[in-house]
Amino acid sequence: MDIDTLNRRFGRPPAVTFANSPLGGPVVTLAIDGGHVMASLIGGQVLSWVAHGRERLWLSPSARLDTGKPVRGGVPVCWPWFGPHPVDAQKPAHGFVRTRIWEVAEVAGDAASPSVTLSYPTDDADLLIWPHECEARLTVTLCESAALELSLATENCGLVPMHVTAALHTYFRVADIARVRLEGLENRIFIDKLSAGARKVEPGAVRFAGEVDRIYLGDTDRIRLVDEAAGAAIEITSAGSRSAVVWNPWSAKAARLGDMGSPGAYREMVCIESANAGDDIVTVLPGDRHTLRASYRIG
Numbered sequence: 001m002d003i004d005t006l007n008r009r010f011g012r013p014p015a016v017t018f019a020n021s022p023l024g025g026p027v028v029t030l031a032i033d034g035g036h037v038m039a040s041l042i043g044g045q046v047l048s049w050v051a052h053g054r055e056r057l058w059l060s061p062s063a064r065l066d067t068g069k070p071v072r073g074g075v076p077v078c079w080p081w082f083g084p085h086p087v088d089a090q091k092p093a094h095g096f097v098r099t100r101i102w103e104v105a106e107v108a109g110d111a112a113s114p115s116v117t118l119s120y121p122t123d124d125a126d127l128l129i130w131p132h133e134c135e136a137r138l139t140v141t142l143c144e145s146a147a148l149e150l151s152l153a154t155e156n157c158g159l160v161p162m163h164v165t166a167a168l169h170t171y172f173r174v175a176d177i178a179r180v181r182l183e184g185l186e187n188r189i190f191i192d193k194l195s196a197g198a199r200k201v202e203p204g205a206v207r208f209a210g211e212v213d214r215i216y217l218g219d220t221d222r223i224r225l226v227d228e229a230a231g232a233a234i235e236i237t238s239a240g241s242r243s244a245v246v247w248n249p250w251s252a253k254a255a256r257l258g259d260m261g262s263p264g265a266y267r268e269m270v271c272i273e274s275a276n277a278g279d280d281i282v283t284v285l286p287g288d289r290h291t292l293r294a295s296y297r298i299g
């Protein structure tokens with residue numbers, strides 16, 4: 001659907017508008033006093049969230065929407081599997097919808113709190129890599145005080161149960177990763193992907209002095225990201241999730257990734273992902289729906 005048609009059918013300016021992004025694809029922007037959020041229809045991916053005049057998400061400086069490759073940054077949607085494919089390592093990491101064109105399903109809310117729902121129904125070609133007829137629906141809502149709410153709904157449109165893992169793989173922008181701490185994961189068990197998946201217990205607030213790649217398990221519904229160097233904090237609240245992923249590549253891995261931008265860019269981001277990952281595998285019965293939610297509030 002071209003931009004003029006999208007604006008005619010779903011636009012509610014200035015709260016909801018569609019445009020062709022200079023990054024090379026169609027985007028939708030939700031805007032209220034005090035903030036705005038932009039999401040790409042390619043990948044159903046939030047790319048930017050500005051609250052109280054400050055960009056709160058990190059996006060690769062080489063991000064392009066028209067390369068057929070997943071975009072690093074913003075909120076990539078990992079679905080219908082998180083990490084490597086459960087049985088076939090040849091399949092893409094983090095599922096296959098990050099490069100697919102999503103449809104606009106609905107625009108709702110009002111000028112004070114607009115929302116857009118993007119939908120990706122699987123097609124026959126997808127059945128070759130994922131043997132289930134299903135649909136992902138991402139609802140992005142910009143709330144009062146520019147809080148951001150995301151919900152990722154999985155609907156099983158098939159006839160057999162479907163086992164899904166997923167994540168809202170959010171790249172938060174920070175002033176200095178070495179002065180970031182995460183509260184709310186104390187005493188949680190985590191799977192340490194840097195120690196061959198060993199299970200460990202988090203003794204206190206999470207801090208970063210090197211690469212971190214962990215899946216925290218259990219009650220991970222409230223995490224506070226404290227960006228000490230910026231004097232800022234974000235309250236992260238999840239639902240429909242029994243796991244949270246925390247990742248920073250640090251310098252060596254960041255250099256290998258090739259799309260992080262400058263050598264020090266790893267210091268300006270941290271991934272905190274509301275997820276269904278690790279042991280947290282969700283079974284969606286035929287005709288049923290599971291929703292993974294995350295909300296981000298400044299403060």
Ligand code: TA6
Nearest residue numbers: 072083093094169213245247271
């Ligand atoms: O969520 C953490 C993680 O699984 C890391 O292991 C790292 O691979 C990161 O995701 C980036 O994944 P991507 O496929 O976006 O490069």
